[in-house]
Amino acid sequence: HYVNANSFGFDPNGTGPVTNKLWDQSGLFLTGTSYDFYYVDPATIPANLGKDSFPAASIARGESGAPGYFYYQNTPTEVNRLGWFSSATNFGIYENGTVAKEFQFPITAGQTFNSTYTGRYSPFNVGEDSVKIESGNVTINADMQGTLILPNGTFTNVLRVRVVENFHIKVYLIGIPIIDYLIEDDYVYWYNDSIQQPLLVSGVTTVDGTPEPQVLRFQPISTPTGMAENSAETISISPNPSQGIFTVSSTDMSAASLAIEVTDVKGKIV
Numbered sequence: 001h002y003v004n005a006n007s008f009g010f011d012p013n014g015t016g017p018v019t020n021k022l023w024d025q026s027g028l029f030l031t032g033t034s035y036d037f038y039y040v041d042p043a044t045i046p047a048n049l050g051k052d053s054f055p056a057a058s059i060a061r062g063e064s065g066a067p068g069y070f071y072y073q074n075t076p077t078e079v080n081r082l083g084w085f086s087s088a089t090n091f092g093i094y095e096n097g098t099v100a101k102e103f104q105f106p107i108t109a110g111q112t113f114n115s116t117y118t119g120r121y122s123p124f125n126v127g128e129d130s131v132k133i134e135s136g137n138v139t140i141n142a143d144m145q146g147t148l149i150l151p152n153g154t155f156t157n158v159l160r161v162r163v164v165e166n167f168h169i170k171v172y173l174i175g176i177p178i179i180d181y182l183i184e185d186d187y188v189y190w191y192n193d194s195i196q197q198p199l200l201v202s203g204v205t206t207v208d209g210t211p212e213p214q215v216l217r218f219q220p221i222s223t224p225t226g227m228a229e230n231s232a233e234t235i236s237i238s239p240n241p242s243q244g245i246f247t248v249s250s251t252d253m254s255a256a257s258l259a260i261e262v263t264d265v266k267g268k269i270v
Helices: 253-257
Strands: 001-006 022-025 029-035 035-042 059-063 066-072 078-087 091-093 101-104 111-119 131-148 153-173 178-190 199-206 215-218 235-238 247-249
Touching: 022 153, 091 131, 101 111, 101 131, 101 153
Parallel strands: 022 131
Antiparallel strands: 001 029, 001 215, 035 059, 059 066, 066 078, 078 091, 078 101, 091 111, 111 131, 131 153, 153 178, 178 199, 199 215, 235 247
């Protein structure tokens, strides 16, 4: 679970030497938008959301407010993206055994990893022969470490990981590329090895040299792992989202003995 923050005064480089940085982001404040990312077994996804296009996928990631999934073939040490599928007119499928390696673990300060990929893209409907993803490249670099201060707490032994990705979307007509878009992502992630998922994310996507709005969001950590884990088979909450009144239901009789706490984005029990 992430909340958007205002980027005014935000400095991703912090202060101090590269091996002992201080990122004081205690002044970040919420802009009213939050995001939930969730992970599912691809076998449970409807066919119209692309699972048949990713037979090697071991897990898929969804996002609140966005249709479809990103598909991954993960290993104990790698997070490998196979592509995405939102609809029949919005997809990217990597081919020829290529993957986009988003992360590799364990990773320590100074390490760099690289991967390349190609694939096919959703149709442009301009009479093209094909639309291709070409020259895909991802570079991962653990470039700084230190202490990160967020509005919800201070975290030591934090590693900053910079991920730079770029690829071309080319539209071919009679075997000749008639359209060529260059997509570039430059993102930085702050990790603490006791928290699942990055504490803080900042980055910009550029399309043919034109930057899109900056992404800046952080986890309002309220659980030791950073991710609340519930049994989807036994617990349900409705309506979700709500205006403050909601119902928690369970098919597990032992849940009657559980305590429920509601916290705000800073972890304070309300």
